[in-house]
Structure formats: structure tokens, C-alpha cells
Amino acid sequence: xxxxxxxxxxxxxxxxxxxxxxxxxxxxxxxxxxxxxxxxxxxxxxxxxxxxxxxxxxxxxxxxxxxxxxxxxxxxxxxxxxxxxxxxxxxxxxxxxxxxxxxxxxxxxxxxxxxxxxxxxxxxxxxxxxxxxxxxxxxxxxxxxxxxxxxxxxxxxxxxxxxxxxxxxxxxxxxxxxxxxxxxxxxxxxxxxxxxxxxxxxxxxxxxxxxxxxxxxxxxxxxxxxxxxxxxxxxxxxxxxxxxxxxxxxxxxxxxxxxxxxxxxxxxxxxxxxxxxxxxxxxxxxxxxxxxxxxxxx
Amino acid sequence: xxxxxxxxxxxxxxxxxxxxxxxxxxxxxxxxxxxxxxxxxxxxxxxxxxxxxxxxxxxxxxxxxxxxxxxxxxxxxxxxxxxxxxxxxxxxxxxxxxxxxxxxxxxxxxxxxxxxxxxxxxxxxxxxxxxxxxxxxxxxxxxxxxxxxxxxxxxxxxxxxxxxxxxxxxxxxxxxxxxxxxxxxxxxxxxxxxxxxxxxxxxxxxxxxxxxxxxx
Numbered sequence: 001x002x003x004x005x006x007x008x009x010x011x012x013x014x015x016x017x018x019x020x021x022x023x024x025x026x027x028x029x030x031x032x033x034x035x036x037x038x039x040x041x042x043x044x045x046x047x048x049x050x051x052x053x054x055x056x057x058x059x060x061x062x063x064x065x066x067x068x069x070x071x072x073x074x075x076x077x078x079x080x081x082x083x084x085x086x087x088x089x090x091x092x093x094x095x096x097x098x099x100x101x102x103x104x105x106x107x108x109x110x111x112x113x114x115x116x117x118x119x120x121x122x123x124x125x126x127x128x129x130x131x132x133x134x135x136x137x138x139x140x141x142x143x144x145x146x147x148x149x150x151x152x153x154x155x156x157x158x159x160x161x162x163x164x165x166x167x168x169x170x171x172x173x174x175x176x177x178x179x180x181x182x183x184x185x186x187x188x189x190x191x192x193x194x195x196x197x198x199x200x201x202x203x204x205x206x207x208x209x210x211x212x213x214x215x216x217x218x219x220x221x222x223x224x225x226x227x228x229x230x231x232x233x234x235x236x237x238x239x240x241x242x243x244x245x246x247x248x249x250x251x252x253x254x255x256x257x258x259x260x261x262x263x264x265x266x267x268x269x270x271x272x273x274x275x276x277x278x279x280x281x282x283x284x285x286x287x288x289x290x291x292x293x294x295x296x297x298x
Numbered sequence: 299x300x301x302x303x304x305x306x307x308x309x310x311x312x313x314x315x316x317x318x319x320x321x322x323x324x325x326x327x328x329x330x331x332x333x334x335x336x337x338x339x340x341x342x343x344x345x346x347x348x349x350x351x352x353x354x355x356x357x358x359x360x361x362x363x364x365x366x367x368x369x370x371x372x373x374x375x376x377x378x379x380x381x382x383x384x385x386x387x388x389x390x391x392x393x394x395x396x397x398x399x400x401x402x403x404x405x406x407x408x409x410x411x412x413x414x415x416x417x418x419x420x421x422x423x424x425x426x427x428x429x430x431x432x433x434x435x436x437x438x439x440x441x442x443x444x445x446x447x448x449x450x451x452x453x454x455x456x457x458x459x460x461x462x463x464x465x466x467x468x469x470x471x472x473x474x475x476x477x478x479x480x481x482x483x484x485x486x487x488x489x490x491x492x493x494x495x496x497x498x499x500x501x502x503x504x505x506x507x508x509x510x511x512x513x514x
Contacts, residue, residue, distance in 0.1 A: 012373055040458035047466055047473040054329045058399040111400045115465055117407035124401045128385060132378035161374045165382060172386060176393045177405040183323035187336040187411050195417035200408060202422045202498040207441035209448055211501040221498035222420045269441055271457040
């Protein structure tokens with residue numbers, strides 16, 4: 001590992017791999033396809049769910065209601081096709097833009113009705129990155145089209161900045177989560193005593209997979225100290241995501257910590273975010289690992 | 299004068315940033331505080347924090363040319379830099395103010411402080427859907443139903459659909475109708491919405507009370 005060029009700003013100038021970016025495009029495309037084909041969105045429509053009062057939109061109220069009423073469900077169908085094309089790398093630039101628009105609109109509908117705490121939301125930034133990235137230069141049907149044959153590859157750094165932008169976005173989400181728990185600091189001190197985690201565990205005790213695995217809860221949830229430890233660990237892991245911008249040496253411990261955090265939360269009842277972390281796995285791999293599969297330069 | 303060591307400069311910058319965020323995070327009321335109010339800040343602390351914020355503002359203004367040079371030198375195409383930078387900048391404002399307006403988020407889930415007596419209570423209660431099975435009464439967990447490894451009934455939910463039913467099955471009549479339809483098709487009696495209590499020591503149901511008047 002090159003210790004000299006190791007901070008985020010330095011890494012931006014390093015060469016990237018078209019294949020690494022393509023792998024990310026395929027994974028994100030398939031994940032968006034899975035999101036848009038989830039039974040959850042039609043289920044919301046079927047039960048007639050209305051927007052949750054605390055779930056605000058950046059759009060003005062009238063426009064937000066119009067988007068939900070007339071665009072969300074039809075664009076979900078378009079998004080399914082576009083995300084599949086994105087994964088296949090066919091008409092990649094167009095399909096990336098269409099997928100992004102459809103995803104933003106569909107998620108607007110979902111977010112306002114699903115009590116708004118949601119991991120799907122954090123794919124928005126990745127999709128924006130793909131809209132500007134040369135993500136169809138490898139592992140893409142586009143490269144087989146007659147009019148694209150012989151198209152030269154871009155400069156090697158062109159394949160690096162999208163990966164590093166997603167590292168920045170990933171770190172941003174987790175550092176923000178850590179700050180939300182600590183701020184304002186007078187509230188953060190209360191949160192760190194573990195009572196919040198304890199209350200959530202109690203609330204979801206009937207939903208906890210760990211209860212099924214053990215046959216009972218593994219410990220009495222009225223005991224606070226395990227939750228105090230877990231709360232401190234959570235904040236350390238989430239704020240520790242900032243180290244991703246400092247050095248690549250932080251990639252493995254931060255990623256394992258985040259995955260462990262989400263698996264732990266899931267075991268106590270709350271699913272989600274595990275998928276989001278796994279989708280981002282390729283951004284933490286060294287581009288040199290993909291070099292053998294990269295298309296040859298003309 | 300010798301410049302400060304890089305690590306010390308980083309620490310000071312971090313502390314000043316945290317101070318500013320501590321101030322901005324109380325400008326607007328946030329849903330995060332709905333369970334427990336944040337203890338008030340003393341007037342003396344406020345003045346000290348404002349003075350430190352002024353220092354941070356001066357340092358930031360002095361650093362702006364260097365920051366602008368760094369941003370301009372980033373090897374990112376200009377349109378991407380503008381769009382992505384704007385998105386993150388607006389998101390950062392939401393983090394600072396602890397607000398959420400789709401698609402911008404402060405990532406504030408599970409950030410609420412809760413009253414101590416709620417946290418340590420050995421018994422919790424809520425309205426749940428109960429299913430009468432041949433082996434006894436079961437409390438429906440839609441979060442478990444959203445996971446193919448743990449699901450008991452054949453709803454075909456993923457974890458998001460499970461979450462939706464967790465939120466709405468006891469409050470939307472059409473949601474309960476969907477649950478009833480699936481259970482009846484599996485030869486089970488229609489479920490009932492009941493106020494139940496469970497132990498936070500064992501995670502088991504400990505009593506069932508009659509449904510409140512007017513409940514379906």
C-alpha cells in the first residue's frame with residue numbers, strides 16, 4: 001500500500017480501474033432493480049398509506065403531492081427497465097440518468113410514507129455519481145455496439161474519482177449518523193449512557209431474531225451496561241468512518257465495524273443497512289485487483 | 299513563529315467545528331427531541347460557545363482561498379463537481395440543523411434520548427396483531443415476516459414490506475385486511491388487534507388485555 005498518496009485528496013489523483021467502476025455500476029443497478037421491485041412500494045399504495053407527518057420533502061407541498069400522486073408508481077416501472085439496462089451497461093449514460101430520476105421520484109413516495117428513516121435514501125448520492133462517471137467502459141454491452149468499437153478509454157484518473165466520491169459519500173453518511181447521536185452535546189451525553197439503545201431493544205424484543213436463535217433473549221434487557229458499551233461502540237464506529245478519508249488502512253476495520261454494527265442492530269430487531277453496506281464493498285477494494293480484467297488501451 | 303504541529307491543528311479544528319455544530323443543532327426544533335427534552339444550555343456557556351464560534355468563523359474566512367484552490371484543483375469534471383458538491387453541501391446544512399427534507403438527511407435514526415424509566419422498564423406494551431394457532435397464541439412480528447429465514451407465514455414480504463406492516467398493520471384497516479386474507483388462506487382464524495405486554499427479560503408475551511373500545 002502506498003503510504004505517501006493515502007489521503008482522500010491524494011487518492012483522487014491516482015489511476016483507477018474501469019472494471020472496478022463497472023462492477024460497482026452492476027451492483028448498484030441490480031440493487032436499485034431489487035429496491036424498485038420490492039413489494040413494499042405497491043403495498044403502500046394498496047393500504048392507502050398517507051404521508052407521515054414528520055417526513056418532509058425538499059419539494060414544495062403541492063409539487064410533492066403531485067409527484068407522489070401522478071409520477072411515482074409509473075416511474076417505478078420505467079426505473080425497473082432503466083436499472084436493468086444500467087446493470088447490463090446498455091445505453092449506460094442514458095440509463096444511469098433515467099434510473100436516477102426514477103429512483104429519486106419513487107423514493108420520494110416511499111420516504112414520505114415509510115416513516116422516513118430509511119437506508120434506500122442513501123443510494124441517491126451514488127446514483128448521481130454514476131450519472132457523471134465513465135462507468136460503461138468495461139463489462140458493458142455498450143462496448144459491443146458497432147459504433148462504440150475502438151472508442152478509446154479515458155484517462156486512468158477518470159475511473160478513480162467516482163470511486164473516491166462514493167467513499168466520501170459513504171463516510172459522510174456514517175459521520176453524520178454519529179454526529180446526530182452526539183448533538184447537541186448535552187443530549188449526546190444522555191444518549192451515550194445507553195438508555196436509548198436499551199429502550200429500542202425493549203421496544204423490538206418481540207421482533208428480535210436473536211430471541212429466535214437463542215430461544216430467549218440472551219440477557220435481561222433491563223440491565224443497562226451492555227447498552228452503554230454498545231452506544232459508545234456505535235458512536236466510535238460511525239465517527240470512525242471519517243478515517244476512510246484519512247487513510248486506506250482504515251478501510252478494513254471501518255467496513256467490518258460498520259457491518260458488525262448493522263448485524264448487531266438487526267439481531268435486536270431492526271433490519272436494513274446491511275445491504276447498503278454490502279453494496280459499497282467494491283469501493284473499498286484496491287483498483288489494482290481489477291487491473292487484469294481492464295480493457296486494453298488502444 | 300513555528301507553525302503548530304498538524305495533529306494539534308486538526309484537534310483544534312475538530313473542537314471548533316464540534317462547538318459550531320453544538321450551536322447550530324439547537325437553532326431549530328428537531329423530531330429527535332420528541333421523547334426527551336435536551337437539558338438547557340447556561341447563559342455563560344452560550345457566550346463562551348459564541349466566542350469560540352467567532353474564532354472559527356475568522357479561521358474559516360482566512361482558510362477560504364486555500365479551500366477554493368483545493369476544490370478547483372480536484373480532478374473531477376466541473377459539472378460533476380458542482381452537482382455532487384452542492385448535494386453534499388445542502389446535506390451538511392441538514393446535518394448541522396438536525397433536519398431531514400428528502401433527499402437530504404441528517405441520518406438521525408435512533409438518535410433520540412429517551413426517559414430513563416422507559417429504558418429500564420421490565421415490561422413493555424403496545425398494540426399487536428395476535429394469531430390463534432393450533433399450538434397457542436402468537437404475536438405477529440412483521441419484521442421477522444420480512445426475513446425468509448424467520449418468517450412463520452407466507453406473506454412474501456421483504457424486509458421493507460415487513461417494516462411497512464410493522465408500522466401500519468394496526469392502524470390501517472386495509473393493511474389488516476391483507477393480513478387476514480393471507481392467514482385465512484392458510485387455514486388460520488382471522489387475527490385480532492390486542493394491547494399486549496411483553497417481558498424485556500425473556501422477550502415473551504406476559505399478558506393479553508381486551509382490545510380498547512372501537513378497535514377493529
